[in-house]
Amino acid sequence: MDRGGVRRRLALGLAVLTGSVTLALALPGAAQAAASTCSGREVRTLPFSTGSVHVYRQGGYLCAVTTPDHPGRKQAMSVTVQARGNRPVTDKGRYSYHAGPVTVHAGHRCVRVGGSVGSGSVRSGWILC
Structure with a gap:
């Protein structure tokens, strides 16, 4: 490979690395924490006045933060x-960045999800049936 090809690949790698670092620094700490605690894809977000509950699914398992x-x-x-x-599975306490993750095996059953931060809270009905 000639020097021009090597330089182009290095420039592309540096651009990707710079973009990744910039994105990581731009995300708030809570979003980074939520993204790193549950595996699977996000299937629902339940916002409320003081925060939000993020629900992820992978296979028959459901995870919430x-x-x-x-x-x-x-x-x-x-x-x-x-x-x-x-029975419901709960994580509660005094935290700085997130409560959870809480993971249950749901299979193909409906689930109820809830969460609270301070005085704000949210509760879903039966979802993801």
Whole structure:
């Protein structure tokens, strides 16, 4: 390969690396935390006044994380997931960036999801049936 080809590949690699770093720095900490805690694809977001619950699915498993609108200071947070026919699984406490992840085996059953940050909360009905 000639020098021009090597330079073009190095320039492209540097551009991709720079873009990745810029994107990572631009994302808020809560979004980075939510993205790194659950595997699978995001199938639902439940926003509420003080945050949001992100729901992910991979195979027959469902994972949920609650993230605050203003991360960084400890505050009361919770996330709950319940597959129809089973008991709810909850993570609650005082967290800075997210509550959860909470993972349950849902198979093809409906689930209920809920979460809270401070005084705001959200509860879904039976979803993802």
